[in-house]
Structure formats: structure tokens, C-alpha cells
Amino acid sequence: MGVGYRETNSRGVKNITLTEGPFHITVCHVAADGGNREVLRELWACAKEELTPEDLKDKFLLAKSGELTAFHCHGVQANTEVLHDMWVPAKEILTKEELKYLLLLDEDSMGRTAWHNAVDQGHIEELQTLWEWAKEDLTTNELNRNLFLGKDYKEMTAWHLAARLSYISELLNLWEWAKQELTT
Helix, strand or coil: CCHHHHHCCHHHHHHHHHCCCHHHCCHHHHHHHHCCHHHHHHHHHHHHHHCCHHHHHHHHHCCCECCECHHHHHHHHCCHHHHHHHHHHHHHHCCHHHHHHHHHCCCCCCCCCHHHHHHHHCCHHHHHHHHHHHHHHCCHHHHHHHHHCCCCCCCCCHHHHHHHCCCHHHHHHHHHHHHHHHCC
């Protein structure tokens, strides 16, 4: 992000920030998928400076490409720091309900949440981070129904995915978290 970018007139910056590439992919998707924290932070600063709160939310943060928001793209990269860099700005502009339903529980075209994807990819640190956020924002019933028992398009829960892929650490964590949350 050079100085020229920041010096572009407001309309130009808005157009650059919201321009979609193939399959409705935005620059936010590209930066998140690439796991580049510096680019994500700079994009967020530029977008926050130039976009209306509505555009910032709907056309930048929650824009979908192939049923994925940028929040869900970085899950492929297994970068907990990038996950955090997406969550913090989201908390600035989204309500608690929007965080819950548009990020934590939002499903991709395969019926998978970020939780499913973290288990499926064997990303234990990302799973731990999502767990901490979910405990803050979801009720016990929502944790049970949507995380522990939530099924994807193949009717598989996160528990099924971890077992199928022989992810012992993920299985043990899911088990401990379920015991902890569902027996208190």
C-alpha cells in the first residue's frame, strides 16, 4: 500500500476498496486468504476512513465470494493472528447478534462453519480461538446445537470430522469443551 493509494480521491479509494474480481472476490478476501496481516490492517484503515459504516459492513467485511466472507477465507490458511485481525474490526462495527450469526455460525456452501473448517483442516489454535469467542457470545444451547452437534452437508459434525481424519488433539479438545460447557 503506497502513499499514492492514500492520496487517491475519496471516490477512487471507495471504488478500489469495493471492486470485485472474479467470483465476487474482494481485496479483503485476497488479503485474508493470503494471510497477510499488514495488508489486512492497511486495507481496514483505508476502508474505515473512506467507506460509510453500511458499506464497511456489507460490502467489505461481510461481502461473500463463493459463499465465503473474508473471515472464513483465512481459515484455509490456519493463521490465528489473521483470524484475530478479522475479528477485532468486526467487533467494532457488528452487533453481538451479527457477530454470532454472520461470522461464528455462518455456513459456507457445504454447510460448514468456521468451526467445522478449523477441525477439518486440523487447525487446533484456530479452533481454540473460535471456542473462546463462541463461549463469550453463544448460549449453552447454541454451543451444543451449532458447534458440537451442528452438521455440514454430509450430516457430519465437527466430532465426526475429527474422528474421520484421526485428529486426536481436536477430538480431545472437543470432548473436554463439551464436558465443561454442557455439564455446568
